[in-house]
């Protein structure tokens with residue numbers, strides 16, 4: 001009899017222990033789930049903004065960083081918002097954009113997800129280049145603008161996610177210091193480019209050219225220099241000959257056909273630069289691209 005009672009007690013104890021174990025396990029899973037859901041979610045519009053934000057947020061706690069547009073999807077300035085991309089912004093706390101009209105869909109996004117906060121990285125950037133009708137939004141090819149964009153992102157992220165404010169500011173300062181080093185090298189090593197004439201067939205380089213004080217004929221091509229008309233091409237060749245232009249600047253991934261035609265007819269040399277708009281998700285890709293451009297541009301000055 002005693003033995004029977006003992007067995008019953010042991011069985012009951014086992015059942016109680018099992019129930020406690022299951023309860024604890026479930027509670028910890030719920031905890032983990034709520035922690036995941038409470039992460040601060042950051043979505044960037046496209047590659048250059050992603051790389052800036054990747055640097056600013058490195059080591060931040062309880063955050064998730066996503067990029068909306070496809071990697072190497074090119075420039076957003078002629079992009080149409082897809083349903084898949086809209087969905088990526090669904091649970092975002094903040095959406096970080098370049099600004100200056102590159103993301104012409106931000107209003108639409110806000111209509112769909114009104115609670116998402118928009119961070120405009122171009123805030124307070126002065127001297128936006130305009131052709132009268134349209135502003136040139138490719139501001140990040142200017143190292144000086146880029147620093148301001150990084151600063152803006154860090155500042156706004158610190159407001160919306162104060163938990164990581166110290167990390168954001170520290171990261172931004174370190175990143176900006178690296179850009180400044182590069183900026184100093186540009187100033188020292190490329191000072192002889194001032195006043196140098198060039199034809200530029202990719203509007204992304206208008207800001208870079210301005211910083212270097214290049215005397216550039218800017219040709220708007222929507223990054224597709226193959227769209228040039230035969231007349232426009234002829235007049236460019238005439239201009240290049242008349243002004244003795246020795247350099248043609250295009251994007252690394254651009255079609256080279258027109259540039260080659262101009263080069264053949266005028267003897268000018270083609271320089272392929274990086275736009276900072278494509279690459280892998282490595283945090284130094286902008287620095288690497290601008291370093292690469294520095295080396296290319298040194299040749300232009302020789």
Ligand SMILES: [Zn+2]
Pocket residue numbers: 075076077078138222223
């Ligand atoms: Zn563009």
